Amino acid sequence: MKRSKERVWRPKVKLLFVTPEAEELIEMAYRNCWQSKPKTTALKARRKFLEKCIKKGHLSPLEFASATFLIEASRVFTHQLVRHRLASYAQESQRYVEVKDPEYFVIPPSILENEEALKIFETAIRNSWEAYQKLLALKISKEDARYLLANACKSKIMVSMNFRSWRHFLKLRCETSAQWEIRETAMEILKILHRKAPGVFGDLYQKFILNKGQGELWTERD
Numbered sequence: 001m002k003r004s005k006e007r008v009w010r011p012k013v014k015l016l017f018v019t020p021e022a023e024e025l026i027e028m029a030y031r032n033c034w035q036s037k038p039k040t041t042a043l044k045a046r047r048k049f050l051e052k053c054i055k056k057g058h059l060s061p062l063e064f065a066s067a068t069f070l071i072e073a074s075r076v077f078t079h080q081l082v083r084h085r086l087a088s089y090a091q092e093s094q095r096y097v098e099v100k101d102p103e104y105f106v107i108p109p110s111i112l113e114n115e116e117a118l119k120i121f122e123t124a125i126r127n128s129w130e131a132y133q134k135l136l137a138l139k140i141s142k143e144d145a146r147y148l149l150a151n152a153c154k155s156k157i158m159v160s161m162n163f164r165s166w167r168h169f170l171k172l173r174c175e176t177s178a179q180w181e182i183r184e185t186a187m188e189i190l191k192i193l194h195r196k197a198p199g200v201f202g203d204l205y206q207k208f209i210l211n212k213g214q215g216e217l218w219t220e221r222d
């Protein structure tokens with residue numbers, strides 16, 4: 001089989017909700033700590049102010065804003081995602097939703113570009129999916145038949161985190177040490193959140209998207 005560019009999997013990331021006027025709200029939280037007033041309401045000044053506060057490691061005001069995404073990716077990915085405990089999740093259930101499509105599986109790029117590996121992978125996925133379908137035909141419940149489904153099976157998951165948690169997630173998952181699928185997802189989330197709140201995500205955007213290391217921004221204080 002030839003290498004097919006159309007089959008390269010990209011996790012789907014859709015922003016469902018973000019706190020309106022998030023940066024303004026976070027600034028209010030910071031200023032409430034010191035009962036200070038901004039000298040100007042200019043966006044640029046607000047963003048500089050937020051960057052300064054974050055750099056100092058004063059992060060709890062970031063918890064006042066949040067963002068919710070709908071993501072479609074493999075169950076390998078969702079298993080890694082849900083390890084992030086300071087978040088809320090709603091995931092497509094294999095107990096209740098039948099996997100009807102034999103193509104509803106993610107093929108990792110390393111396998112896609114290796115003809116022999118791809119054959120092995122596709123045969124195994126097809127066999128397990130067909131066996132799953134046979135169990136369903138024998139009236140075995142979806143929740144038990146699913147034990148046959150591969151980790152590669154796709155899944156739709158909604159995830160909500162506050163901005164502090166998103167920063168933590170992005171710092172771990174945009175690193176090259178993270179696996180490709182969660183890393184690609186994290187990079188996409190970072191681009192979206194940076195558009196919505198550059199004052200909060202600017203340092204991470206500089207480091208991971210623009211590749212400009214800013215080591216001194218990485219210290220967090222409890």
Ligand SMILES: Cc1cc2nc3c(=O)[nH]c(=O)nc-3n(C[C@H](O)[C@H](O)[C@H](O)COP(=O)(O)OP(=O)(O)OC[C@H]3O[C@@H](n4cnc5c(N)ncnc54)[C@H](O)[C@@H]3O)c2cc1C
Nearest residue numbers: 080082083084085086087165168169172173175177178179
């Ligand atoms: C590159 C990479 C490789 C990994 N490999 C493995 C692996 O091989 N095996 C494996 O099991 N996991 C692995 N993980 C998952 C990792 O151990 C974490 O479970 C995951 O990254 C979530 O991070 P977290 O706990 O900091 O996040 P969250 O659960 O969102 O927590 C955020 C922060 O809140 C605080 N916190 C939350 N809960 C507690 C608590 N109960 N007690 C004290 N403080 C708490 C901590 O400061 C924590 O950092 C890996 C992660 C990465 C990024």
